[in-house]
Amino acid sequence: MLPEQKLVDLIKKIYSRVDTNIGYPVCQYPNIAGFGEWYAKTGLCDIAINNVGNPFDDEQFILNSTAIEKEVIESFAPLYGVPKGKEWGFVTNSGTDGNMHGIYFGAKKLQKETGMLPIVYISKEAHYSASRICDVQNLETRMIDFDKNGSMDVEDLRKNLVPSRPALIVVAIGSTFMGAVDNLQEINKVLEEVKPVGVYKHVDGALIGGYLPFTKYKDLVNMEKQGFDSIAISGHKFFGVDEPSGLFISTKEVIEAQTAAKVEYLNNDMPLISCSRNGLTPLKFYWIMKYVGFDNLKKEAEALLENTEYLQKRFDELNYPAWHMKYSNTVFFKRPAEWIRKKYALANGFIPFYGGELSHIVVMQHVKKNIIDEFIDDLIKSLEESK
Numbered sequence: 001m002l003p004e005q006k007l008v009d010l011i012k013k014i015y016s017r018v019d020t021n022i023g024y025p026v027c028q029y030p031n032i033a034g035f036g037e038w039y040a041k042t043g044l045c046d047i048a049i050n051n052v053g054n055p056f057d058d059e060q061f062i063l064n065s066t067a068i069e070k071e072v073i074e075s076f077a078p079l080y081g082v083p084k085g086k087e088w089g090f091v092t093n094s095g096t097d098g099n100m101h102g103i104y105f106g107a108k109k110l111q112k113e114t115g116m117l118p119i120v121y122i123s124k125e126a127h128y129s130a131s132r133i134c135d136v137q138n139l140e141t142r143m144i145d146f147d148k149n150g151s152m153d154v155e156d157l158r159k160n161l162v163p164s165r166p167a168l169i170v171v172a173i174g175s176t177f178m179g180a181v182d183n184l185q186e187i188n189k190v191l192e193e194v195k196p197v198g199v200y201k202h203v204d205g206a207l208i209g210g211y212l213p214f215t216k217y218k219d220l221v222n223m224e225k226q227g228f229d230s231i232a233i234s235g236h237k238f239f240g241v242d243e244p245s246g247l248f249i250s251t252k253e254v255i256e257a258q259t260a261a262k263v264e265y266l267n268n269d270m271p272l273i274s275c276s277r278n279g280l281t282p283l284k285f286y287w288i289m290k291y292v293g294f295d296n297l298k299k300e301a302e303a304l305l306e307n308t309e310y311l312q313k314r315f316d317e318l319n320y321p322a323w324h325m326k327y328s329n330t331v332f333f334k335r336p337a338e339w340i341r342k343k344y345a346l347a348n349g350f351i352p353f354y355g356g357e358l359s360h361i362v363v364m365q366h367v368k369k370n371i372i373d374e375f376i377d378d379l380i381k382s383l384e385e386s387k
């Protein structure tokens with residue numbers, strides 16, 4: 001069947017590494033069992049579907065799945081505390097794509113309201129995509145220190161805030177290395193005291209924003225309770241879509257504050273940066289909603305946090321320096337031997353608060369107790385080798 005030995009070799013390599021790939025937050029066994037078969041059987045695999053424009057605009061273009069895309073946003077939005085009827089959003093190409101639009105929409109909304117572009121405030125522990133996006137959009141950026149918990153240092157934010165300019169805050173709900181959460185209540189307090197001329201808050205919830213709504217920490221990503229304007233979540237992380245994808249969830253107020261590009265051949269309504277979007281991805285989100293369901297996602301979320309505690313416990317039994325934030329599925333620890341880092345594709349970090357050189361494991365759905373035990377056995381072996 002396969003045209004080339006190279007592809008055969010590639011598949012072998014992928015299979016041999018899938019279970020021990022535990023350093024990065026990809027759900028290695030997607031939540032869309034049966035989708036591939038359905039896709040082939042219906043013949044949909046022989047047709048290109050392409051989504052362009054605003055999925056909440058009823059003027060539909062041909063051969064798309066924007067009606068399902070809209071339904072996906074309407075179904076997920078309540079998980080993030082968006083009042084019914086106020087939700088707006090779309091299925092993105094990735095978490096980065098969601099951040100790109102959050103920062104873009106925020107900057108444009110603030111510019112419309114105040115006549116000025118904002119200064120963007122980002123924690124140094126936030127994912128690099130936020131500052132890269134500001135670079136691309138040529139926005140003035142201030143990188144804010146983080147504290148021992150990996151959260152934005154609100155005193156440093158206070159020092160940096162410029163009241164005469166609108167403020168766009170990128171809120172990390174799940175920072176890259178430590179899995180830390182910026183404290184929105186504290187940030188809100190500082191904003192109320194300093195009173196910048198305009199405020200927009202975009203949440204980067206790419207990883208943990210996926211499972212938090214299904215846990216007792218759900219309020220952390222609740223728009224009404226925390227007062228943010230938009231949130232980006234990756235689809236291939238917790239939700240278990242099999243390709244880079246994501247959700248951008250916001251409100252009609254945000255989209256109505258945009259000046260849509262007047263593109264005649266797209267019915268004059270083009271609020272998004274990118275033109276084409278994958279028309280298949282909304283169907284995969286829909287599949288997850290209907291055939292996995294939010295009840296099962298809740299079980300998956302609980303299992304993640306339970307396995308995270310288990311990994312932490314195994315480290316603690318060895319007296320091996322390791323930490324995690326209580327709402328996070330990322331455990332970071334003293335950097336182990338190189339062969340371990342290679343075998344488990346561990347990601348590295350450098351955090352002076354915790355002794356400098358560290359690595360981390362992200363406990364996704366496939367990181368079950370057997371993999372954790374295998375990892376700990378290897379760690380013990382490596383510690384004995386180095387004696």
Ligand SMILES: *Cc1c(COP(=O)(O)O)cnc(C)c1O
Nearest residue numbers: 094095096127174204206207234
């Ligand atoms: C993964 C991640 C991103 C990037 O998302 P992609 O879907 O890989 O583009 C951004 N921020 C955080 C916190 C992440 O974990």
